[in-house]
Amino acid sequence: MTITARDRGLARCEACAKLSRLPLKNTQETRHCPRCNSALSYRRPLSLQFSWAYTLAATVLLIPANFLPILTVVSFGQGDPDTIMSGVVKLWESELQLVAAVVFIASIAVPVAKLVIIVILMLVVQVRLPLSKQQCTILYRFIHFIGRWSMLDLFMISILVTLVHMGNIANVESGPAATAFAAVVVLTLFAANSFDPRLLWDLDHD
Amino acid sequence: MPVAAQRFVLPYNSVMTTASPIPKDLTACPDCDLLLHTDDATHDRQGHCPRCDALLWDVSNHARDIDFAAAISGLLLFVPAVTLPILHFSMAGQHGSNSLIDGVWRLWQESEQLLAVLILLCSVVAPLVHMLLAATIGLCQRLQRYPNLYPRWLKWHNWMRSWSMLEVYAMGIIVAYVKMMHDGDVAVAPGTYCLSALLLCIILCNQYFSEEQAWQCWEQRTNA
Ligand SMILES: [Zn+2]
Ligand SMILES: [Zn+2]
Numbered sequence: 001m002t003i004t005a006r007d008r009g010l011a012r013c014e015a016c017a018k019l020s021r022l023p024l025k026n027t028q029e030t031r032h033c034p035r036c037n038s039a040l041s042y043r044r045p046l047s048l049q050f051s052w053a054y055t056l057a058a059t060v061l062l063i064p065a066n067f068l069p070i071l072t073v074v075s076f077g078q079g080d081p082d083t084i085m086s087g088v089v090k091l092w093e094s095e096l097q098l099v100a101a102v103v104f105i106a107s108i109a110v111p112v113a114k115l116v117i118i119v120i121l122m123l124v125v126q127v128r129l130p131l132s133k134q135q136c137t138i139l140y141r142f143i144h145f146i147g148r149w150s151m152l153d154l155f156m157i158s159i160l161v162t163l164v165h166m167g168n169i170a171n172v173e174s175g176p177a178a179t180a181f182a183a184v185v186v187l188t189l190f191a192a193n194s195f196d197p198r199l200l201w202d203l204d205h206d
Numbered sequence: 207m208p209v210a211a212q213r214f215v216l217p218y219n220s221v222m223t224t225a226s227p228i229p230k231d232l233t234a235c236p237d238c239d240l241l242l243h244t245d246d247a248t249h250d251r252q253g254h255c256p257r258c259d260a261l262l263w264d265v266s267n268h269a270r271d272i273d274f275a276a277a278i279s280g281l282l283l284f285v286p287a288v289t290l291p292i293l294h295f296s297m298a299g300q301h302g303s304n305s306l307i308d309g310v311w312r313l314w315q316e317s318e319q320l321l322a323v324l325i326l327l328c329s330v331v332a333p334l335v336h337m338l339l340a341a342t343i344g345l346c347q348r349l350q351r352y353p354n355l356y357p358r359w360l361k362w363h364n365w366m367r368s369w370s371m372l373e374v375y376a377m378g379i380i381v382a383y384v385k386m387m388h389d390g391d392v393a394v395a396p397g398t399y400c401l402s403a404l405l406l407c408i409i410l411c412n413q414y415f416s417e418e419q420a421w422q423c424w425e426q427r428t429n430a
Binding site: 002003004005006007008010012015016017018019035036037038075091094096098099102103133134137140141148149151152153154155156157158159160161162163164165166167169170173174178179182183186197198200201202 | 229232233234236237238239240241257258259260292293295297298300302303304305308309310312313316318320321324325328329357360361364371374375377378379381382384385386388389390417418421424425
């Protein structure tokens, strides 16, 4: 028999982790944490609504991020704009397989995997997909762990654009996909942060 | 005779021993909301949730001053790490170099303002404010003076910590280095060493900083 904090009328503060009493019935006034004065609630308010909104926005932006050019290397007056994928292919062809793999994982695999996993987690909560809670929690921790690594490509753009800035001889310019990709990364981080993993475990209790 | 001496030493030790990284009496798992007693847990180094295996606390109090020392060292290293060149690149007689702050400035000039702001936040502002607040919070605990802004600092500290992504930036440097090796001469510049040292400080500071302990210090403050 497992007892949750909510069963005992205790809410865990999101900011400082302190447990405090909170009336189970929804009262109009907001209670505040006695330790840090943050607003208290049993579960993150509107967790699924926010997660869905961020996830959908990120999915839409994934299209310009992948099909518009992200980086243009101009050397002695010539050079083609590269999308994320064509950049990976070029790296692979120039015998830099390891780097190509790193960029592919950080820029394509991680954002897509994150979105897929968040959608799965939300579906588990909403339509009760039959997945074990342990596995879902592992997936949840996984997307939190890998999320920040998608910034790799953006940092690389910032490094290359500054490093290779030599007028006519060689120049690296960023493309419109860079901003779209940055938005995807930020939105997936928000989506993962708004999802409340306790909703998964609550399914056992209802 | 020893009474006076004891009273002189006591405050520092007493607060340091009563504020612990383990929550008092009861806690709830952040991931599954399981209610747990923490009374008999003082001997375990780490606390895990029995239901979902979430890490609930990590007692590393043998190295109590490491987070403070790391924050101070990180602040000292910050200016060189951000302004010194990280990589040198030369090709057909032309030379280029980059630093953290140049990278942001260059993107801003190329009218990628949104991207520039995001990179400024993740690679410069968040690491700086994170270290600053970690040092300030450490100082408050050592002086036992807790200003009214202390809870806000602690919340900002957590927020900045989650947006500080210098370890990803370091990976970006490695990838950029390998990528440019084919096109010209790339060399590691002094900024890389400062940045590596700063990164080490940030990791140590993250490892040894206990949020729960910092909050308990605030709860037990005497000069409220
Ligand atoms: Zn609180
Ligand atoms: Zn748990």
